[in-house]
Amino acid sequence: xxxxxxxxxxxxxxxxxxxxxxxxxxxxxxxxxxxxxxxxxxxxxxxxxxxxxxxxxxxxxxxxxxxxxxxxxxxxxxxxxxxxxxxxxxxxxxxxxxxxxxxxxxxxxxxxxx
Amino acid sequence: xxxxxxxxxxxxxxxxxxxxxxxxxxxxxxxxxxxxxxxxxxxxxxxxxxxxxxxxxxxxxxxxxxxxxxxxxxxxxxxxxxxxxxxxxxxxxxxxxxxxxxxxxxxxxxxxxxxxxxxxxxxxxxxxxxxxxxxxxxxxxxxxxxxxxxxxxxxxxxxxxxxxxxxxxxxxxxxxxxxxxxxxxxxxxxxxxxxxxxxxxxxxxxxxxxxxxxxxxxxxxxxxxxxxxxxxxxxxxxxxxxxxxxxxxxxxx
Numbered sequence: 369x370x371x372x373x374x375x376x377x378x379x380x381x382x383x384x385x386x387x388x389x390x391x392x393x394x395x396x397x398x399x400x401x402x403x404x405x406x407x408x409x410x411x412x413x414x415x416x417x418x419x420x421x422x423x424x425x426x427x428x429x430x431x432x433x434x435x436x437x438x439x440x441x442x443x444x445x446x447x448x449x450x451x452x453x454x455x456x457x458x459x460x461x462x463x464x465x466x467x468x469x470x471x472x473x474x475x476x477x478x479x480x481x482x
Numbered sequence: 483x484x485x486x487x488x489x490x491x492x493x494x495x496x497x498x499x500x501x502x503x504x505x506x507x508x509x510x511x512x513x514x515x516x517x518x519x520x521x522x523x524x525x526x527x528x529x530x531x532x533x534x535x536x537x538x539x540x541x542x543x544x545x546x547x548x549x550x551x552x553x554x555x556x557x558x559x560x561x562x563x564x565x566x567x568x569x570x571x572x573x574x575x576x577x578x579x580x581x582x583x584x585x586x587x588x589x590x591x592x593x594x595x596x597x598x599x600x601x602x603x604x605x606x607x608x609x610x611x612x613x614x615x616x617x618x619x620x621x622x623x624x625x626x627x628x629x630x631x632x633x634x635x636x637x638x639x640x641x642x643x644x645x646x647x648x649x650x651x652x653x654x655x656x657x658x659x660x661x662x663x664x665x666x667x668x669x670x671x672x673x674x675x676x677x678x679x680x681x682x683x684x685x686x687x688x689x690x691x692x693x694x695x696x697x698x699x700x701x702x703x704x705x706x707x708x709x710x711x712x713x714x715x716x717x718x719x720x721x722x723x724x725x726x727x728x729x730x731x732x733x734x735x
Contacts, residue, residue: 440701
């Protein structure tokens with residue numbers, strides 16, 4: 369993929385994440401802070417499908433943005449063909465791993481396994 | 483800075499009421515482990531440049547000091563060096579404007595050292611060559627009926643400040659990305675890429691944008707702006723880089 373395409377995704381995910389995290393914070397403000405962190409309250413959030421989709425989107429956006437940022441930092445730190453390939457594929461794998469792990473939580477709750 | 487030698491009593495016979503201590507970094511990568519500073523007391527007048535002072539050292543004290551210079555009028559871009567910690571042209575920096583009794587000269591950062599103050603420019607020239615620093619088009623002025631590729635003053639304004647680049651390397655020396663990323667194309671080459679992309683006579687925009695749109699290309703600039711701050715010719719590479727990004731992001735065409 370061209371670097372400009374990657375950077376467009378990088379900037380786009382940052383803007384979208386800021387908007388969605390703002391909505392997320394506003395939703396949390398409707399409850400007291402301690403109350404919003406209670407076990408039943410968290411489960412209820414995951415079971416409310418529109419909110420769960422938004423949390424999933426935040427997870428995806430921040431994972432893409434964060435791991436691409438890490439890739440850029442690591443590419444500037446050291447250079448070399450093998451190293452750069454390892455960093456790029458490593459970051460991609462870590463990003464997929466994190467999204468999968470985060471999504472698992474929402475799926476498990478919605479399947480009634482918790 | 484393992485050793486400092488002071489030659490204080492060998493002042494030249496030139497009449498001057500003022501003098502400065504000139505500290506010159508000495509390093510030969512062939513047999514030195516680290517650089518040392520040699521100090522010289524140099525008389526100066528208000529018009530004396532740092533290059534004049536270095537040449538004074540070569541003339542009267544130590545002819546072995548290695549320094550690259552040519553035009554002595556900020557046109558050739560040969561005498562770039564760190565002067566009191568900032569990349570400057572030695573021929574374009576007057577001692578009187580530094581407001582210091584001690585002047586330290588070192589080779590430019592981010593360049594391999596040949597010896598003392600002389601550095602290798604190969605990497606910068608390679609990057610410069612890579613971005614195709616010439617007009618790309620199928621016809622030539624010689625074959626065209628128009629004979630000249632006319633431009634309006636507005637079209638010239640788009641790129642003219644970038645045409646003032648003298649390839650002195652001060653921008654690359656000041657760039658923080660250049661310090662860590664050995665593959666980064668650098669502000670000098672990126673500014674020149676913009677110079678040709680913005681030229682209405684040029685038809686090579688797409689190929690040039692493709693060259694700089696890679697993992698160690700334009701996107702590694704963090705917009706520190708130090709390149710623009712040190713340019714002795716008033717070129718603003720940081721702005722050129724942002725304008726180039728506009729093309730790649732689709733804000734400019």
